[in-house]
Amino acid sequence: xxxxxxxxxxxxxxxxxxxxxxxxxxxxxxxxxxxxxxxxxxxxxxxxxxxxxxxxxxxxxxxxxxxxxxxxxxxxxxxxxxxxxxxxxxxxxxxxxxxxxxxxxxxxxxxxxxxxxxxxxxxxxxxxxxxxxxxxxxxxxxxxxxxxxxxxxxxxxxxxxxxxxxxxxxxxxxxxxxxxxxxxxxxxxxxxxxxxxxxxxxxxxxxxxxxxxxxxxxxxxxxxxxxxxxxxxxxxxxxxxxxxxxxxxxxxxxxxxxxxxxxxxxxxxxxxxxxxxxxxxxxxxxxxxxxxxxxxxxxxxxxxxxxxxxxxxxxxxxxxxx
Amino acid sequence: xxxxxxxxxxxxxxxxxxxxxxxxxxxxxxxxxxxxxxxxxxxxxxxxxxxxxxxxxxxxxxxxxxxxxxxxxxxxxxxxxxxxxxxxxxxxxxxxxxxxxxxxxxxxxxxxxxxxxxxxxxxxxxxxxxxxxxxxxxxxxxxxxxxxxxxxxxxxxxxxxxxxxxxxxxxxxxxxxxxxxxxxxxxxxxxxxxxxxxxxxxxxxxxxxxxxxxxxxxxxxx
Numbered sequence: 001x002x003x004x005x006x007x008x009x010x011x012x013x014x015x016x017x018x019x020x021x022x023x024x025x026x027x028x029x030x031x032x033x034x035x036x037x038x039x040x041x042x043x044x045x046x047x048x049x050x051x052x053x054x055x056x057x058x059x060x061x062x063x064x065x066x067x068x069x070x071x072x073x074x075x076x077x078x079x080x081x082x083x084x085x086x087x088x089x090x091x092x093x094x095x096x097x098x099x100x101x102x103x104x105x106x107x108x109x110x111x112x113x114x115x116x117x118x119x120x121x122x123x124x125x126x127x128x129x130x131x132x133x134x135x136x137x138x139x140x141x142x143x144x145x146x147x148x149x150x151x152x153x154x155x156x157x158x159x160x161x162x163x164x165x166x167x168x169x170x171x172x173x174x175x176x177x178x179x180x181x182x183x184x185x186x187x188x189x190x191x192x193x194x195x196x197x198x199x200x201x202x203x204x205x206x207x208x209x210x211x212x213x214x215x216x217x218x219x220x221x222x223x224x225x226x227x228x229x230x231x232x233x234x235x236x237x238x239x240x241x242x243x244x245x246x247x248x249x250x251x252x253x254x255x256x257x258x259x260x261x262x263x264x265x266x267x268x269x270x271x272x273x274x275x276x277x278x279x280x281x282x283x284x285x286x287x288x289x290x291x292x293x294x295x296x297x298x299x300x301x302x303x304x305x306x307x308x309x310x311x312x313x314x315x316x317x318x319x320x321x322x
Numbered sequence: 323x324x325x326x327x328x329x330x331x332x333x334x335x336x337x338x339x340x341x342x343x344x345x346x347x348x349x350x351x352x353x354x355x356x357x358x359x360x361x362x363x364x365x366x367x368x369x370x371x372x373x374x375x376x377x378x379x380x381x382x383x384x385x386x387x388x389x390x391x392x393x394x395x396x397x398x399x400x401x402x403x404x405x406x407x408x409x410x411x412x413x414x415x416x417x418x419x420x421x422x423x424x425x426x427x428x429x430x431x432x433x434x435x436x437x438x439x440x441x442x443x444x445x446x447x448x449x450x451x452x453x454x455x456x457x458x459x460x461x462x463x464x465x466x467x468x469x470x471x472x473x474x475x476x477x478x479x480x481x482x483x484x485x486x487x488x489x490x491x492x493x494x495x496x497x498x499x500x501x502x503x504x505x506x507x508x509x510x511x512x513x514x515x516x517x518x519x520x521x522x523x524x525x526x527x528x529x530x531x532x533x534x535x536x537x538x539x540x541x542x543x544x
Contacts, residue, residue: 180329181336300419304347307423311343314430315336318437318453 013265014098018088021244024273025236026050028243028280036284050236054229062225065126075122076223076230079115083234086111087241091169091248093268094256100166105153108165108245109146112197115234116142123219134218137295141203141215144302145196148189151309155186156249158316165248173252185312187250192305194242198235200283202293203301206235243279251275327375334368335454335488339430342461342481346426349413351473355400358477362392365484369491381491387505388487396480396512403516404473407523414470414530422468426461433457451492458485470530472522476515483508 030047037044064073089103103111116138123135153163159180160168196203199216206216220231248255254271256264293301341361348354366389373381415422433456437449462485465478487504526533 181333181340185340303420303423307343307347307427308340310427311340311430314427314434315332315339318434318450 021087057229072125076227080234104163148305155312169252182312189308359397429460455489
């Protein structure tokens with residue numbers, strides 16, 4: 001009997017982890033937009049506006065192009081599902097959850113790659129020039145960002161000795177890892193990659209449909225109704241995913257690693273949410289300080305991330321030998 | 323040696339290497355000069371930390387010289403030169419930014435591989451400082467090769483010198499005489515460079531050193 005209760009308790013903890021990333025995602029986006037609006041001396045939409053938007057889109061008619069295939073209809077749900085799975089597997093408030101063994105950092109990168117692939121496919125499906133342009137640019141950014149992301153994974157894995165996120169977070173939050181240039185460099189690279197992947201300024205402008213240089217919004221221009229709601233929700237979950245990844249890898253302090261009482265989990269959750277909103281407020285501060293980049297400058301921007309990641313791996317080899 | 327001593331030395335030396343990369347990455351001359359100043363400050367901190375770790379008080383003098391001369395004096399002079407010459411503010415490169423960065427990464431890997439056999443001879447710290455110093459020297463050379471503007475070439479030269487001091491401070495017992503003479507020779511080099519840059523400018527109306535190629539006698543008139 002006690003075993004069954006223990007199992008249910010663990011299952012509930014995993015369930016909380018799974019649903020918190022989806023439920024909090026529109027609010028995180030709302031905070032980001034609000035802070036950005038305030039920095040631009042505007043009032044901005046209410047904090048809960050993203051929830052209303054998704055609700056509204058869910059109830060609107062979904063308009064499909066005549067020549068849209070099943071890929072076009074399935075892609076939004078697929079993208080949302082894959083992004084959700086990836087986000088649910090990152091330890092947010094506690095390590096060692098029930099399903100945390102099932103995916104490591106590399107699997108999460110692969111899940112995100114799958115989501116991006118299907119979205120790019122959907123962008124080209126209807127055959128409009130704009131969607132294809134967005135898809136091709138998205139893939140260009142991906143081909144630049146993914147090597148950098150893998151180097152970050154290598155760095156963290158070399159320091160921790162594992163790619164399992166749960167163990168990494170437990171190790172970094174308890175044991176003294178020391179002052180490491182490599183981790184700082186990996187954090188820099190991670191921020192660059194996160195900005196590129198989430199289509200934020202200076203790579204992409206998430207707030208406009210009118211700019212010719214836009215990437216993500218061009219890809220999803222044809223979508224409407226519940227499909228668009230799914231895509232927007234997926235984008236919000238992806239932002240939370242990257243914030244959670246940064247929190248989990250670089251500032252895991254306060255995460256519940258040992259004690260498994262409800263109080264410890266509640267405290268860890270509060271700490272996690274606080275860190276999440278601090279990051280959500282910091283992102284627009286960086287964004288307002290920068291201008292949108294020319295498309296041909298992307299390789300320089302993401303090449304910087306790649307160089308930082310490679311340097312991080314090299315430095316690890318210097319300090320510990322081969 | 324305590325782990326804090328190692329970590330801090332690692333942080334400062336690694337920071338210098340990162341700043342070397344930033345020197346390659348920047349595309350504005352004023353920004354390059356500022357990064358150079360930061361590298362010199364990191365160098366002086368690193369040397370000061372070495373003087374505490376090794377209990378070698380004369381290294382403090384090295385740190386102070388690095389801070390005053392290379393952290394403030396030389397960047398100030400270079401800023402003045404840039405303003406006086408009113409030169410083009412963007413760094414002109416012989417090859418593009420991406421290939422330069424990749425070459426730089428390859429050079430860092432080379433430096434690490436070269437220093438690897440030294441492991442048995444010295445402690446971890448000595449080996450690490452040597453690897454970082456060698457990488458900084460190679461990156462400085464790369465910067466001198468890939469830049470066309472004389473001012474950025476000067477900065478490449480000065481960052482080579484930063485790498486040399488880092489290597490020397492890691493080795494036990496560098497005499498103060500050597501350090502002082504090196505510092506003065508760098509200052510004199512700056513003066514010579516400065517005069518030279520003004521002469522180039524006077525003659526050819528540019529500080530782009532490729533203008534000199536025509537007068538070498540090796541290449542045909544374009």
